[in-house]
Amino acid sequence: MKAKTVPSVCPHDCPSACALDVEMAAPDRVARIRGADMPYTAGVICAKVARYAELVHSDQRITTPLRRTGPKGSGQFEPVSWDEALDEAAAAYRAAAERFGAESVWAYHYGGTLGRVQQTASVRLRDALGWSRQLDTICGHIGGTGWKAGVGAMSGLDPREMAEADLIVAWGCNMVATQVGAMHWVTKAVRERGAKMVVIDPYRNPTAERADMHLRLRPGTDGALACAVMNVMLAEGLADRAFLAELTDFTPEVEAHLSSRTPAWAAAVTGLTEAEIVAFARLYGSTKRAFLRLGYGFTRQRNGAAAMHAVTALPAVSGAWRHPGGGAAFSAWKNFSFLKEEDVLEVAGVRTRSFDMSRLGAVLTGNPADLQGGPPVKAMLIMGTNPAVVAPDSLAVRQGLLRDDLFLAVHEQRMTETARYADIIFPATTMLEHDDLYVSYGHTFLQVGKAVMAPVGEARSNCWLTSQLAGGQPSFVRGGGVGGGRPSADGFGAARCGRGSRQALGRLLPTVRGHAFPERLRPFRQALPLRSRLGGDG
Numbered sequence: 235m236k237a238k239t240v241p242s243v244c245p246h247d248c249p250s251a252c253a254l255d256v257e258m259a260a261p262d263r264v265a266r267i268r269g270a271d272m273p274y275t276a277g278v279i280c281a282k283v284a285r286y287a288e289l290v291h292s293d294q295r296i297t298t299p300l301r302r303t304g305p306k307g308s309g310q311f312e313p314v315s316w317d318e319a320l321d322e323a324a325a326a327y328r329a330a331a332e333r334f335g336a337e338s339v340w341a342y343h344y345g346g347t348l349g350r351v352q353q354t355a356s357v358r359l360r361d362a363l364g365w366s367r368q369l370d371t372i373c374g375h376i377g378g379t380g381w382k383a384g385v386g387a388m389s390g391l392d393p394r395e396m397a398e399a400d401l402i403v404a405w406g407c408n409m410v411a412t413q414v415g416a417m418h419w420v421t422k423a424v425r426e427r428g429a430k431m432v433v434i435d436p437y438r439n440p441t442a443e444r445a446d447m448h449l450r451l452r453p454g455t456d457g458a459l460a461c462a463v464m465n466v467m468l469a470e471g472l473a474d475r476a477f478l479a480e481l482t483d484f485t486p487e488v489e490a491h492l493s494s495r496t497p498a499w500a501a502a503v504t505g506l507t508e509a510e511i512v513a514f515a516r517l518y519g520s521t522k523r524a525f526l527r528l529g530y531g532f533t534r535q536r537n538g539a540a541a542m543h544a545v546t547a548l549p550a551v552s553g554a555w556r557h558p559g560g561g562a563a564f565s566a567w568k569n570f571s572f573l574k575e576e577d578v579l580e581v582a583g584v585r586t587r588s589f590d591m592s593r594l595g596a597v598l599t600g601n602p603a604d605l606q607g608g609p610p611v612k613a614m615l616i617m618g619t620n621p622a623v624v625a626p627d628s629l630a631v632r633q634g635l636l637r638d639d640l641f642l643a644v645h646e647q648r649m650t651e652t653a654r655y656a657d658i659i660f661p662a663t664t665m666l667e668h669d670d671l672y673v674s675y676g677h678t679f680l681q682v683g684k685a686v687m688a689p690v691g692e693a694r695s696n697c698w699l700t701s702q703l704a705g706g707q708p709s710f711v712r713g714g715g716v717g718g719g720r721p722s723a724d725g726f727g728a729a730r731c732g733r734g735s736r737q738a739l740g741r742l743l744p745t746v747r748g749h750a751f752p753e754r755l756r757p758f759r760q761a762l763p764l765r766s767r768l769g770g771d772g
């Protein structure tokens with residue numbers, strides 16, 4: 235039998251959001267996965283996802299709902315039916331809400347899938363039922379805050395513009411290892427334009443080994459370097475003063491501040507030499523087509539937001555934004571804000587308390603400041619993340635998850651460290667077993683990944699599960715925002731998954747088969763509200 239190849243999309247928390255070709259050995263058996271011929275990822279995928287078939291068909295998959303039979307955390311479970319598991323979970327959520335208030339329930343989620351419909355399923359459930367919300371602080375929040383302070387919008391350039399650059403600066407990112415698609419465009423610029431590459435990173439990583447210049451600064455000192463680069467550009471006539479005057483809020487006070495941030499000052503802070511700082515500043519300031527690829531190193535340091543803010547000011551001072559191949563990119567996530575407008579993501583107007591997800595341990599162990607005067611957390615639903623080993627202060631997290639008075643349901647593909655603490659485990663589908671829409675924070679393509687096979691065992695998607703929890707318990711639903719009738723089993727849960735989601739998808743799906751490649755979905759360069767607020771203390 236000739237193998238059938240069907241399109242899909244990688245759902246991982248990774249900027250590439252690679253387009254995939256899935257070769258099927260049989261209707262329910264994946265043979266292998268390759269990169270698809272898509273303009274940005276261009277057939278490249280990482281070794282991990284090339285072996286995804288092993289995960290889908292692993293004998294470690296959880297294939298039925300499970301109920302805890304031993305002490306919490308013991309890993310002792312028994313299979314139960316979906317009806318039993320759903321009834322038990324719904325009863326626990328309802329009991330917590332009735333006794334302690336709806337905010338005593340917390341649906342905790344993160345990037346196990348970045349599919350816009352499945353990832354946000356618990357957000358819609360939580361908002362419809364008035365449960366506590368969460369601030370998604372665990373990854374890009376700090377960098378994003380600095381970017382928005384400097385640029386004004388969480389949008390980014392199409393990274394394919396790197397091919398039109400004469401200088402590419404990888405700042406706080408190891409592109410060779412973590413952005414496999416992006417290196418294609420860097421290589422193109424190097425080969426076809428003789429572009430130079432600079433890496434700014436405390437580590438001598440594989441990307442640095444390919445660079446023309448590596449600035450190996452002390453961790454957390456990026457803002458000082460950026461200020462000194464601006465100091466040199468302003469002092470040596472390399473600044474685009476017309477651009478600053480026309481499109482930024484640059485002021486004489488800011489310039490006076492930067493005049494004190496000399497290369498000698500920054501050398502003492504960063505550990506670089508004055509000569510290195512000046513050489514980079516002159517190279518950057520004299521290269522108008524200079525593309526800053528800013529990475530998640532900024533999100534892994536205490537000064538990350540201030541540093542990112544300072545670095546976003548560089549293309550405003552140099553005027554690089556004016557030129558093709560010039561400017562900066564951090565996250566392109568909000569290039570796709572139309573999804574929010576279509577109300578796919580959340581139920582509007584909900585204002586329950588928000589927990590800092592990075593403070594999970596403190597919340598679960600009852601720290602009053604984290605509870606914000608509200609009730610303790612008595613019941614949780616965890617999807618798409620493994621906080622027992624991911625969230626900070628893991629001892630407190632585990633202490634909290636061990637609480638006998640906390641009901642915990644976990645939706646998972648396999649027995650993770652967090653799932654071992656669960657009272658009920660719901661078996662989860664993989665990307666190949668449910669439908670979704672994929673945006674990317676590293677490129678500008680919208681893609682559709684349809685299910686290519688039936689769910690393994692009794693696995694069900696995030697949307698299906700949350701729809702069942704809501705619709706299966708009508709009295710459980712506040713204000714009728716969710717509910718009514720039996721949800722469908724197609725992964726989107728029909729109208730249950732947020733007002734408008736079905737309609738939004740319905741408008742998109744007929745236009746594509748597999749991948750959609752609308753070129754420059756949003757004309758970023760024109761739409762960007764350029765405001766470089768240089769007044770931070772860098």
Ligand code: SF4
Nearest residue numbers: 244248251252280283
């Ligand atoms: S590089 Fe990233 S997006 Fe591409 S296949 Fe690997 S994990 Fe998925």
